[in-house]
Amino acid sequence: MISNERTYEVITYGCQMNVHDSERIAGLLEAAGYHPAAEGTTPDVIVFNTCAVRENADNRLYGNLGHLAPLKVAHPGLQIAVGGCMAQMEQSLVVKKAPWVDVVFGTHNVGHLPELLERARREGTAQLEILDSLVAFPSTLPVRRESAYSGWVTISVGCNNTCTFCIVPSVRGRETDRRPGDILAEVTQLAGQGVQEITLLGQNVNTYGVEFGDRDAFAKLLRACGEVAGLRRVRFASPHPAYFTDSVIAAMAETGNVMPSLHMPLQSGSDTILKAMRRAYRRDRFLAILDAVRARLPEAAVTTDIIVGFPGETEADFEATLDVVREARFAAAFTFQYSVRPGTPAGAREDQVPHAVVQERYERLVEVIDAIAWAENKALVGREVEVLFATGEGRKDGTTRRLSGRARDNRLVHVAVPEGAAVPRPGDLARATITYAAPHHLIADAGFTGLIRTPGGDAWERSVQRS
Numbered sequence: 001m002i003s004n005e006r007t008y009e010v011i012t013y014g015c016q017m018n019v020h021d022s023e024r025i026a027g028l029l030e031a032a033g034y035h036p037a038a039e040g041t042t043p044d045v046i047v048f049n050t051c052a053v054r055e056n057a058d059n060r061l062y063g064n065l066g067h068l069a070p071l072k073v074a075h076p077g078l079q080i081a082v083g084g085c086m087a088q089m090e091q092s093l094v095v096k097k098a099p100w101v102d103v104v105f106g107t108h109n110v111g112h113l114p115e116l117l118e119r120a121r122r123e124g125t126a127q128l129e130i131l132d133s134l135v136a137f138p139s140t141l142p143v144r145r146e147s148a149y150s151g152w153v154t155i156s157v158g159c160n161n162t163c164t165f166c167i168v169p170s171v172r173g174r175e176t177d178r179r180p181g182d183i184l185a186e187v188t189q190l191a192g193q194g195v196q197e198i199t200l201l202g203q204n205v206n207t208y209g210v211e212f213g214d215r216d217a218f219a220k221l222l223r224a225c226g227e228v229a230g231l232r233r234v235r236f237a238s239p240h241p242a243y244f245t246d247s248v249i250a251a252m253a254e255t256g257n258v259m260p261s262l263h264m265p266l267q268s269g270s271d272t273i274l275k276a277m278r279r280a281y282r283r284d285r286f287l288a289i290l291d292a293v294r295a296r297l298p299e300a301a302v303t304t305d306i307i308v309g310f311p312g313e314t315e316a317d318f319e320a321t322l323d324v325v326r327e328a329r330f331a332a333a334f335t336f337q338y339s340v341r342p343g344t345p346a347g348a349r350e351d352q353v354p355h356a357v358v359q360e361r362y363e364r365l366v367e368v369i370d371a372i373a374w375a376e377n378k379a380l381v382g383r384e385v386e387v388l389f390a391t392g393e394g395r396k397d398g399t400t401r402r403l404s405g406r407a408r409d410n411r412l413v414h415v416a417v418p419e420g421a422a423v424p425r426p427g428d429l430a431r432a433t434i435t436y437a438a439p440h441h442l443i444a445d446a447g448f449t450g451l452i453r454t455p456g457g458d459a460w461e462r463s464v465q466r467s
């Protein structure tokens with residue numbers, strides 16, 4: 001055991017892959033004897049798990065590192081480590097820009113962090129270790145999960161695509177697939193611990209199996225998750241439209257615990273822009289997939305990602321995106337203003353769209369998306385839904401006597417708890433009738449029925465008692 005009393009904090013940026021990697025980083029540090037720092041105390045180790053995609057990712061990182069310089073002077077034993085996609089991309093630049101950083105590690109060697117921290121402490125010099133290929137699949141590393149009733153399960157890392165705006169392939173490498181047996185063993189173990197819901201994670205979950213030559217591997221995996229006792233909900237993020245097969249749709253429709261929610265990045269509705277993005281599908285294919293999904297899963301909620309202002313985007317291209325949005329009727333969308341990412345082909349293009357134009361289009365897009373999301377939510381008023389109660393989903397729960405959770409289609413539902421009623425725990429399930437719809441959430445103010453105290457609720461209760 002390297003150290004006993006030192007404490008740590010992990011700061012996470014970016015996508016769900018990073019959120020889960022941070023659970024692995026926490027697990028690694030705890031296996032090395034570190035403890036989570038108590039709220040409001042200065043940790044002995046601060047780890048930044050960085051993103052290289054989202055807007056101004058680098059400014060935010062260096063801004064936060066800047067704030068830590070004086071803290072380091074005040075706490076000489078404090079160690080700062082920077083990992084994740086930005087570290088993999090910037091490498092020694094991180095220490096050049098922030099010489100008070102002790103460790104820089106990449107996306108392929110997360111498991112080496114405790115050792116690098118110890119070496120930096122022993123030698124008093126910054127440690128930089130960036131590797132070009134995966135040392136160990138993240139799921140082989142210890143883990144400290146944030147939730148007792150819901151879990152992330154990585155099925156692949158890296159990506160074989162070359163979308164022109166994306167840095168992921170260069171920082172996460174080519175797609176590496178985990179063995180189906182390993183995945184199912186982890187899923188079964190989680191269900192055995194009370195986990196009610198899992199999310200299968202990959203840059204492109206539906207290309208899963210490409211590494212071992214099985215085009216149907218993802219559909220088979222979904223069906224296999226359907227056989228896991230006690231597992232009530234299976235979700236996945238994110239599929240790529242170009243590789244969406246009928247066998248995946250059939251597996252979704254025919255496997256009881258696969259949820260009717262689909263997050264499928266569109267990025268643009270213009271074929272010209274999709275070509276320039278190298279997205280390998282066009283708008284008609286995207287819409288045809290939605291039709292096929294809705295034919296088998298009429299209640300499915302579809303969400304998406306859209307980039308506004310990709311270089312060369314004309315008003316006509318943008319209108320084409322609005323057309324697809326109106327036709328696709330998304331339950332919600334993550335919308336991004338295009339920002340130049342160094343090292344990407346799109347970032348090198350001359351025809352960048354002026355920021356004012358991007359901003360104006362962005363506002364128009366959000367308006368259309370919100371109006372449709374609200375109309376789709378209003379259509380659910382009077383519908384009875386199953387809610388998996390959760391922590392951290394209802395900012396106002398304390399004052400509204402409501403509890404929050406997710407419906408099967410992943411919509412956020414705030415449920416009133418009648419005076420004197422048994423109070424559901426996070427991880428428990430109940431049925432509730434929607435009484436009001438807002439653009440981004442639903443309300444069930446008539447209370448709930450059929451409360452199920454699940455092993456997930458029990459696991460949550462045990463975790464609270466332990467902390």
Ligand code: SF4
Binds near residue numbers: 240
């Ligand atoms: S599919 Fe495209 S956008 Fe997604 S991770 Fe791969 S290169 Fe990036």
